[in-house]
Amino acid sequence: MTATPMKRSAVRLLIDNKAFLALVLLVVVSAAMSDNFLTGDNLLNVLRQTSINAIIAMGVTFVILTAGIDLSVGAVLALSGAFAASMTASGLAPWISVPGSIAAGAAMGMVSGLFVAFGRIQAFVVTLVAMTVVRGATLVYTDGRPISIGGGDVADAFWQLGGGYWMGIPIPIYLMFFVFVLCWAVLHHTRFGRHVYAVGGNEQVARLSGINVNRIKVSVYAIAGACAALAGVVLTARLGSAQPTAGMTYELDAIAAVVIGGTSLMGGRGRIFGTLVGALVIGVLNNALNILGVSSYFQMIAKGAVILLAVLIDSRSQSSS
Amino acid sequence: MSSSDNAIEAALPRMALQGIGKSFGAVTVLQDVDLDLYAGHVLALAGENGAGKSTLMKVLSGVHQADAGAIRLHGQEVRFTTPRQAMDAGIAIIHQELNLVPTLSAGENIFLGREPLTAWGSVDWRRLFREAAALLEELEQPIDPRAPVSQLSIGQQQMVEIARALSLDAEIIVMDEPTDALTDIETAVLERVVATLRAAGKSLVLITHRLAEIFRMCDDVAVLRDGRLVHQGPTAESNEDRLIQQMVGRELADRYPYEPPQAGDVVLEVEHLVAPGVEDVSFTARAGEVLGFGGLMGAGRTEMCRALCGDVARRAGRVKVKGREVRFTSPQQGLKAGLVYVPEDRKQSGLVLEHSVADNMSLTALPAFCGPLGVIRHGRETSAIDHYIEAFRIKLSDAGQPVKTLSGGNQQKVSLAKALMPEPEIVILDEPTRGVDVGAKREIYLLINRLKREGKCVLLISSEMPELIGLSDRILVLANGHISGEFDRDEATQEKIMTAAAHVATSMET
Structure with a gap:
């Protein structure tokens, strides 16, 4: 159990992971x-631009692994970001405002999860409602205007989370990799992670195996909410203000990253590494098309084509195996 | 056609497979298989899981193409490259997993893709339902052709499939494990239909693990072992023991290896249990004994299991585990109290088929392998998995392979290992040998004996009566959610159990 699995996993990474090959x-x-x-600068730029989508998408991966879906992450990002901005503006230090916003995002996700698990309503419907309601709440909370993080030491410290560098690398990139390692460890090395796969693979089996299916479902939506909130913090910090319309359609990019990464919308199959790669595929594509001077209208078409291609290849390799 | 032509026609096989060979990569699945199908004959195809039965039928029906050999239909060599061509040539297969659209009506399913049209080009519904009704009537089935398939029982759905085969003018009808999911009454209905089709001159092929059915329903039996045909001949000249020997290639000394109980303390007491499908059930079970549950399908046995393990809530009654009253609201609580339920339908409720053998096996026992924060100790987990793979003699190439790639018998062993890994004290086995070949069945019997030796309390639900009688220390019979009979091992006979099972119960106190 030493050399061969390592070697095999390296080969498998390329063969199994079409997304990686595509990247x-x-x-x-x-x-x-x-x-x-x-160039170094551009690659860091791509990674930084990707980080927000990657962080959201990694949270959404948990939900999709349980055969659910979360359409509300863009709205949760906006409201959590607004909370972070107003907390910062009122002088609360990042070590309060950041966990506070993340907790708020997790709570919003949890409410969706409760309706999915106990209300037995389809996740699509629940999170569609959540998307609308949370977006509305954001507009109410912000009164439709941006909330500035203000000035001073506290605001500067907060701003670092989005715009700062450490050892020449933007902070959001560290955050992205931190979330990745955390998600990977949870999914592959904890009981909870195994249970997430089991619930998505076959709920009835999971239940009879002594898994508290409802608890798992509520948890994954909370995780998606927490990740969306962290992304909201990063975005708000980078811009220096929270926009009421921030994160519009981000849920679609996140789902696209998950799907390109090979995670099945039917649940039970997929990897967090795939999602990271999926987000990078989207990021690199956007960046390359920008550099080549392709209009943003065509970029949307190109993105759609790439998603379709990724899913097509994935479904073919699934049916042939 | 003159009568002498008819006689020749009857004497010649309608379809002949000659020297069929098939390999997938380096694996030879079929080798030099000859098989003759005659008009008005029912042929049983027997063999262990993995013997090549399904592959042979897939070659016959154009799903796979043979590497060697020839298929002759009415003496003419044919080559099917698609299932459609085989269908057009009059060959229909009814798979174990039925191929029906549940939301459509029986009639629509029968004519799916071949709907009769009116002069305007729209579907001629009246004709469709009229013809569907005629077909179902031919089978003597009181099924409304307008009823959605989802509202029909499995047995009725099968009849819809057979009606579809008839609508295609199929001369050769292959049924893969047709009785596996049927109640005894539905099986009797199917037997009548098979007899009708046989009388109408169809050629039927029946794949089944139930040996008694082979002798009841079939004229001839062909046995495959390791991809070769080891026997083909009239059932009248064979018997169950000889068939088993042909299938496994050796003599099975003792089909039901019984061991006397180690009767210990009473660990499970059920008093007047009422739950959906269960009217009133009371019994006690001891450590080190196998308590068998007989009864017809729908008698409430599975429902009783689900109520006991906490999957459905009970409405009334008391359940004591090791003297302590319990009220489980989820299987999780049942497991914590040492009670595990191994469901009958391993594909739907027992295993996550797409996931690896390893992930499935350790799923129930996972908390035992976890440290703080629920971090899995992979070393412990792997060694437990390896231990069970060896102890249960599960045949696989890699514990990381998806469980769906294993044979039925090995899947069932994985399902058992998964349930037994947390070391439960009360084990409820619901039809543990369904869809499992004779060799694997015996291994499961030995496992049940081992559980008994280890002092576990085993509740065994089985619809195969010889198995139930052969393994249980005591047998309870359920009918309509009541206990309608209780027999000690010595006094139990198939007749007594059947009588009790068919008994439209007035509740009996035990």
Whole structure:
């Protein structure tokens, strides 16, 4: 159980993970087409731009692994970001405002989860409602205007989370990798993670195996909410203010990243690494098309094509196996 | 056609498979298989799981193409490259997992894709339902062709499939494990339909693990072992023991290896249990004994299990585990108290088929392998999994392979290992040998004996009466949610159990 699994996993990474292969291809093609792509600055730029979507998508991965869906993450991002901005503006230090916003996001997710688990309403419907309600609440809370994080030491410290650097690398990139390692550890090395897969694989089996299915369901929506809130913090910090319309359609990019990463919408199958790669595919694609001067209208079409292609390849390899 | 032509026609096989060979990669699945199907004959295809029965039928029906050999239909060599071609040539397969659209009506399913049209090009519903009704009538089935398939029982759904085969003018009808999910009454109905089809000159192939059915329903039996045909001949010249020997390639000394009980303390007491499908059930069970539960399907046995393990809430009655009264509201609580339920339907409720053998096996016992914060200790987990794979003799290439790639018998062993890994004291086994071949069945019997030796209390639900009688220390019979009979091992006979099972129960106190 030492050398062979390692070697095999390296090969499998390439064969199994079409998203990873796509990412490598995309990077090679982008580098060939533009000299400006493969520069240190630009790569850090891509990673930083990707970090927000990646953080949201990793949370959404938990939900999708249980065969659920979360459409509310964009709205949760906006409201949590607004909370963070007003807390910062009122002088609360990041070590209060950040956990506070994340807790708020988790609570919003949890409410959705409660309706999905105990109310037995389809996740699509519950989170569609949550998306509308939370977005409305954001507009009410912000009165439709941006909330500035204000000035001073506290605001500067908060701003670091989005705009700061450590050892030449933007802070959001560290946060993205921190979330990745945490999610990976939880999914693959804890009982909870195994239970998430089991609930998505077959709820009835999970239940008869002594798993508290409702608790797992509530938890995954809370996790998605917490991740969305962290992304909201990063976005708010970077902009120096919370926008009431922040995060519109971010849920779609997050779901796209999860799907490109090979996680099945039917639940029970997928990996957090895939989601990270999926988010990078979207990020690199956007960046490359920008550098090449392709209009943002065409970028949307290109993104759609890539998602379709990824899912097509994935479903074919699934049916052939 | 003259009468002498008819006689020749009857004497020649309608379809002949000659020297069929098939390999998948390096694995040879079929080798030099000859098989003759005659008009008006029912052929049983027997063999252990993995013997090549399904592959042979897939070759027959155009899903797979043979690497070697020939298929002759009415003496003409044919080559099917798609299932459609086989269908057009009059070959219909009724799979174990039925191929019906549940939301559509029986009639629509029968004519799916071939709906009769009016002159305007719209579906001629009146004709469709009229013809569907005629087909169902031919089978003597009181099924409303307008009823959605989802509202029909499994047995009735099967009849809809057979009606579809008839609508295609199929001459050769293959049924894969047709009685596996049927109640005894539905099985009797199916037997009548098989007889009708046989009388109408159809050729039928029946794949089944139930040996008694082979002798009841079939004219000939063919036995496959390791991809080779080891026997084909009239059932009248064979018997169950000989068939088993042919299937496993050796003699099984003792089909039901019984061991006397180690009767210990009473660990389970059930008093006047009432739950959905359970009217009034009382019994006690001891450590180190196998308590068998007989009865017809729908008698309330599975419902009783679900109520005992906490999957459904009970409405009334008392349950004591090791002297302490319990009220489980989830299987999780049942497990904590040392009671585990191994469901009958391993594909729906027993295993996550897409997940690996390892992930399935350790799922129930996972808390035992976890440290603080629920972090899994992979070393402990792996060694437990390896231990059970060896102890249960589960045949696999890699514990990481999806459980759906295992044979039925090995899947069932994984399901058992999963349930037994947390070391429960009370084990409820619901039809543990359903869809499992004879070799694996015996291994499961030995396992049950081992549980008994280890002082566990085993509740065994089985619809196969010889198995129930062969393994249980005591047998309770359920009918309509009541206990309608109780027999000690010595006094139990199939007749007594059947009588009690068919008994439209007035509740009996035990």
